[in-house]
Amino acid sequence: MTVRAFTGGAGCGKTHMLMDSLSAYLDAEPLHTGQKVLALTFMHGSRRRLEERLGMLQNLRGKTECTTIDSFAWRLVRRWRSLAAALGFANIGPTEYERVCEAAGALAQVKEVHNWVAATFPILVVDEAQDMTVNRLSMVAGLANKLEIFIAADEFQCLSEELRPNPACAWLTQVCAPEELTQPRRTNVDELLNAARAIRAGEAPKSAKFFMVAQTSTAPLAGAWINSNLNWYGGGKRVAIITPTHGTFSRAALAWAAANKTKKGAGPYNVAWEQSEAKAATEYLATIQLADQADGISIAAILAAAGDARTARDVIEWLETQRRTRAKVQFTRDEVVKLVEHSFSQRRQSRRSDVRGWKGMTVHGAKNREFDNVIVLWPAAVGGSDDQKRRLLYNAVTRAKERCIVLVQAAAHMSRPPFT
């Protein structure tokens, strides 16, 4: 089977090329009845975006299944449980992500398994392949024995320091000649293009009008910059406030922006922060008092009072099922905690990818998305190697289509990578 790979910087149209070549392939080799294209991504946000892109392909007519690599891995392990056990992977739970992927990697090498996947999914599309760990790559490589693979990757956009050198990019050069895309398409703003190129090349990005680096030592100062930027350029635009780590600096800056006006009267602006679901679950759990062991009715009452209707409904539904199908009426705190976490992670899967308006997020959360206007908050606490910092800044800056401003907390950082 053939692997077709596209590499290149952010915004060079890797996804676009992925779609083009997939479409050309489908013209020559249409799907049979019951067959679908399998598309794997890392995060649920990119899953939805890829789903939308695939949905636009005329010759596919919606015959796609987009899922995250981890949930597909679990699907393999769940169905092929007895074979997985024979391969030495017994008793794996759905939340042991690394073991699930390791087992799925081993399963995908087995002829019956990759043929089984290929019978429904003759084609596999993988976006952001640089983020694949060895185990996840092993699953994709196993499937590549039988499936046609369309894959996009950019080594520089990999933010995990454990994946260097990058296993997926190394594998791609072994199995095919990846097509390198060099023409940026996301924006034609030269300042943004030059800044991105410089950061990637380890040079100093040039601060000017559409790409600007400003030093803001205090949170109120950063907040004022945010408000005046939003005031001037945020109207009717998609704006992202992006930071490598959402810590004291970014929180304080946003808090100031939400409570104050600048001297020129900009603000106050309340920008909602996109929270990771795990964090949201933890915060939710902190608000409720669960006994070590309790009966379903009192747990339901606690959750109903806690205010989050959707989580309350999910958990109460499960408690009901347990009572009806197992006559189980006593539950431990651990069971309820697990359910609440599950309920929050399910929410992430179904949340719509709304990109309208203004949002705050981490660099990781911004991956694979685009905004008209990006405000980067660069706190003093950014860690990691120079290379890692360049990657973080690159990933943040390349989200912008029209303009980008970087607010640097520490004056000393101005003369260090990634700014020099």
Next chain:
Amino acid sequence: MRIANLKIENFRGVRTGFVQFGKHPVLVGDNNTGKTTLIEALTLVLGRDRLVRELTEHDFFGSNPQPADRIKVVAAVTDFPEDDPEQSSQWFRDERAVVKWLDESTGQVHPVRNNPAWKLCCQLGVQARFDHDSLAVETVRYFHDHDDPIDPFADEAPAPVPGKLIQELSFYLVRASRTWDKVFSWGNELFKRTVLAAAAQPSGALLAERDRLRAPAQPIDADPGIQPLIANLNSELARSFPNAPKVQLRLTGTDSRSVMEAVSAHFAGNDGFSIPAGRQGSGLVSMQGLLLLLELGRARAASGGEFLMALEEPEVHLPPSAQQRLVQRVQALSTQTFVTTHSPLVASMADPTAVLILKKHDGVLSAEPFLDTPLPAAAPNWKRKFFQHSRVDVLSALMQPALLVPEGRADFQLLRCILRPLMMTEGWIDTMPRPFGIEVGVVPTEDANVIETHRLMQRLHRRVCCLVDGDAAGLDYADQLRQDAAPPSAIIRWNNGAMIEDAIGWILNGDEPTVVGKLVEMGPQPPASTAAVVAYLKAKKMDIIAYESLAEAIATTPGCRVRAADLLSGLACACAGDVTTQRFVRDANGVWVFQP
């Protein structure tokens, strides 16, 4: 495709059960050994929804299901082309079954093919639970991936089996309780499917009939009898409504559906009279249904499709003359058949290795093939006779609660001959605490192979008893049986030095003068005494004509009849291990000895 085995848990009378099937199994067994349960379990897994009866609490073992109780049935499907999952990708792919390998010698399913003889298979499962809130049974049919305890209701939902695959298997069940009225009609599902499968829809004729009914040559409403009435109606109508339509009377709803539903089969005899099917005898009516099934099978076979059929008790639907032919036709046209029967005759038509003897003890259902493997050319003659020539008798004995292996064929014949006329005698059965004919089946032991026959039967029946003579050879048999690794449930012997003919003598002594007088025809000289009769019987073994006149004489002589009943009921008690009779008493070794 073929169902290789079926695992049942908590379904009806079966707490747990495992049965392996060949291509055309014939399932026999006593009442309440689980024949119907097995067929219904197959239907749960393989049947189209309308074939599956709605389950109730009584479908759960013990009839009182608790929330965590599940009915669980798992079937292994095998015989896929070349054992290659890629050639059957409609079965083996994402959202369908996972690949597994079946070891047919054990029925076990493995995730990896470690032996080239193992066959590709997939497992289909059904689970059901009773919901105490809605008081209804919830059922799911799914691909059974592994044996780990995962609950499809409380844990993650398993991959459901799509209706399309169920249709592809084309499992059809003819229930024993089925009524066959209106078979050749579009109101009948089987008929519709058959017509569809054979691509035989008579659309031209149906449309022509519809048009004729819409514009009849001689309209009913125009008949001079009814015409004035219709005319009045029409004029009244015209006064109430402007542009009122006119009343017409037509047969049927005059669309093709009503025409199809109005069709009714007739049978034209040689005398030229055509009589509707509903007025025919039930034999012919049920025959129609089976013929239709054959047609469906033929159409499926012609298109290379599957046709799996379960036929419950064909003897209920068919006259004996048609049984063999039809069962064989059904088998020839089907991919796999499951026939259940109470009739040793139907069972004996099948290859003895295909006959499965069902057993159920303490809720555990199992099945043993009547014959393990085909008899080799070197098989001894007695064995060949036993499994082939005598198999109707052996099968019929196997269906009784206890099975008696006598020392020789003469015992079998005498017991049977005496029993038969006795059973006709009114009120006879009431005189016995244990009715022998209902509780005990006797097999025709060949060449005094009581020990070997006992071993053969032990695999097939839980309660095998042996009956030996009171002579030296008999005592020796009794000793050997006693020391067998798996001794019989009961060892019974005639009193010292005696054999069955002596026991007959004891019966005759119940009214010696009368009964001996009825036996003038026996032998060249009329016997003068019981002793003479016994001597004659011992000298001329297997004189069936003599046995029959003897039986007749006993049945018509009350004194003897009482003794015969006493003896047979005592024998039945001994077989059941019941000490209420004094006619057979256990000796120091536990052997039941006849007490004349």
